[in-house]
Amino acid sequence: MALRYANWRKLLAPAEVIGAGTIGTGAGPTILLGGKVVQCQLVHSRTGRRLRIKVKPDGLEVIVPEGRTDDEALAFVMANQAWATEQLARARKLAALRRPEKRAQGHVLFKGESLPVRVIRSEDWRAPNRVSLEDGQISITCAPGHSTLPARSLENWLRKQARDRIEHHLEAVAKRIKRSPRRVYVMGQRTKWGNCSGLGNLSINWRLIMAPDHVLQYIVTHEMVHLAVPDHSQRFWLTVQSLCKDSDRARQWLAAHGQKLMMDLEDVLAVRSPGGSSQ
Numbered sequence: 277m278a279l280r281y282a283n284w285r286k287l288l289a290p291a292e293v294i295g296a297g298t299i300g301t302g303a304g305p306t307i308l309l310g311g312k313v314v315q316c317q318l319v320h321s322r323t324g325r326r327l328r329i330k331v332k333p334d335g336l337e338v339i340v341p342e343g344r345t346d347d348e349a350l351a352f353v354m355a356n357q358a359w360a361t362e363q364l365a366r367a368r369k370l371a372a373l374r375r376p377e378k379r380a381q382g383h384v385l386f387k388g389e390s391l392p393v394r395v396i397r398s399e400d401w402r403a404p405n406r407v408s409l410e411d412g413q414i415s416i417t418c419a420p421g422h423s424t425l426p427a428r429s430l431e432n433w434l435r436k437q438a439r440d441r442i443e444h445h446l447e448a449v450a451k452r453i454k455r456s457p458r459r460v461y462v463m464g465q466r467t468k469w470g471n472c473s474g475l476g477n478l479s480i481n482w483r484l485i486m487a488p489d490h491v492l493q494y495i496v497t498h499e500m501v502h503l504a505v506p507d508h509s510q511r512f513w514l515t516v517q518s519l520c521k522d523s524d525r526a527r528q529w530l531a532a533h534g535q536k537l538m539m540d541l542e543d544v545l546a547v548r549s550p551g552g553s554s555q
């Protein structure tokens with residue numbers, strides 16, 4: 277197979293070298309593999325005995341043993357391009373699957389948006405931990421020796437935000453159905469979004485503050501309507517629908533994303549506070 281260090285514009289073949297990197301600095305040539313531009317790093321090895329390709333999400337690494345040339349290494353890649361293309365696609369797929377998890381660290385969902393959270397440890401902070409939301413960012417200010425964990429403070433703050441929104445939606449529905457719950461609990465069970473007891477007490481999961489507002493509105497409406505209609509009859513659903521137009525959309529959202537609301541806040545903050553300070 278002919279290898280050309282050519283002008284990339286001319287390249288149409290499925291696999292060709294399209295730019296020569298400076299050997300020795302670690303930057304390898306870029307090649308066209310299966311129609312895609314791929315970084316190919318050549319690593320010269322004294323101990324390696326044969327040409328070997330390592331596949332990584334961001335490109336290929338070719339181990340070049342003593343006595344073999346870079347051209348031979350690239351020819352080796354071309355000879356194995358079907359295998360390399362397949363492995364590369366697999367490596368990228370795996371990396372993409374792992375990435376959302378990483379991105380979730382240091383971020384918390386709030387009213388349907390993923391917001392960055394930072395922990396500020398301040399030497400002159402004497403008060404209890406303070407959580408604030410400004411410019412789309414949540415900050416937790418703590419004194420270095422304060423005993424309350426930032427994750428705990430964040431949860432308390434989210435619970436308070438949830439209670440505010442729950443009360444807001446609750447009042448609106450109460451006016452319409454002319455009924456009020458005896459008590460309202462803001463709970464943190466991982467198995468339920470809401471509940472209406474036979475005694476007329478409502479429980480709503482604080483984690484719903486992480487979901488878009490119409491989702492919280494739907495759950496509050498659902499449980500409130502149970503004060504009037506205890507079952508899930510057609511009358512029940514029609515009433516819910518008439519009070520909350522986004523009911524279907526909210527149920528779909530919960531089915532698709534509900535699991536995300538179960539995030540562990542300590543995991544969210546773990547990247548930022550391994551016993552140290554961060555800004």
Ligand SMILES: [Zn+2]
Binds near residue numbers: 498502508
């Ligand atoms: Zn129900």
